[in-house]
Amino acid sequence: MTSALAELSEALANVELTVPAAPARFLRLEFLEDAPEEAAAADVWSVTLDVSGLDAVPAAGDTVGLLCPNAADEVAAALDLLGAESRADRPCRLSLLPGTTKKAARVPPHLPEHASLRHLLTHCVDLRAVPKKPLLQALRDDAPLVMVAAGTGLAPLAGFLEERRARGQRAPAWLVFGCRHPELDFLLRDELEAALRDGFLSRLDTVFSRTGDRQRYVQHVLAEEQARLARWLVDEGAVMYVCGDAKGMAVAVLDEVVQTVAKAKEVPVSEAKKLVQQMQKDGQYRLDVWS
Structure with missing residues (x-):
């Protein structure tokens, strides 16, 4: 076997190989310290639907499905x-x-x-449909409301604010909204500031993950405002809505709510998790999330 391998190696050494010429270079690769700001903003469409011909009157929180023909x-x-x-x-x-x-x-x-x-x-039917999420429903007029949204998760909550304005409803409402950059993807900024100014939104906290020395998200705002969150959720029985990314944001927000309940109730985290699960069953903690 050894002699056979030696003979093969010697034969290969005498073979002339023709290597094709490499194509002319036309691309350049550069490593950037930070992503350019314009890369932070994704395309977001605001669509207005004419519902004048519908038998039922849509309400804030309703979901509209568009069925396009399948291939x-x-x-x-x-x-x-x-x-x-x-x-x-x-x-x-x-x-x-x-x-x-x-x-x-x-x-x-x-x-x-x-x-x-x-x-x-x-x-x-939608052959590519993802599992349907529960529909958001309009809240009762006297319910304090805590809303947490990231990116386009703001859309369903904006519907609540529009309905509050239409009804003249000024029950306490607190919105925590996060996006990447205030100048690139701060969605519905004018509408939110108008709702705050006109009393249809009691408090507005914003956080931008691509500004400042460190990345901050909505859960960091909740951690900083833990005492306020405890007062709204535990003492006043506010209904809390979380809208946006299911894998990152929603998990982090849930963890912060559990920590808040544990501290407010002076119970272990394991017991606080059960209390938050009961809040979900009772409709006090609601999710409209996707991945």
């Missing part, structure tokens, strides 16, 4: 998984299963009673 190849893949390609264009009817145990069961109103399966999969 034909994705519909075909779904039909294949269902083993229904041969029957995809036959008429079918949707109805409830006899004896269903689901409470208040009904056929979703946006689905036609008679249609082909291909039509349903193309026009009536």
Whole structure:
């Protein structure tokens, strides 16, 4: 074996290799100390919908779903998984299963009673849908409100503020809002400042993660205002809404709320977690988050 390897090595040493020429250089890579400020802002669209033709009157916190036609190849893949390609264009009817145990069961109103399966999969369902989050509902007029939002998580909370203005409602409301830069992605700044000025928002705390010597987020504001948060949540029974990123912001805010409850109630953190879980069940601590 050793002699065979030696012979192979000697043979390879005598082989002439032709290496293709490298292409002309046209790119340059530079390492930056900090990200440029313009990279901090993402595109954000504000969309206004005409609801004058709807039978029901939308309320703050309602969710609007836009169903766009699914791609034909994705519909075909779904039909294949269902083993229904041969029957995809036959008429079918949707109805409830006899004896269903689901409470208040009904056929979703946006689905036609008679249609082909291909039509349903193309026009009536979202093949890429993520699990639905609970809908936010309008709060009762006398409920103090603590709102925590990061980035576009501000959108549903802005609806509450608009409804408060429409109703002339001035119950205590505190908003903690965070984004990257005050000049790049401070969403709805004029509206928030107007709500604060006109008394529809009692307190507004803002935090910007890309300014200053260290990165700060909404949870840091809550930590600094722990006594105020305890007074609102524990003493006054305020309803708290957390809107935005599920993996980072919402977890950090929840941890801060647990710490606040533990200190205010003078109980261990393990017991405070149970109290916050009960707050969630009672609707006092509500989430509208996504990842």
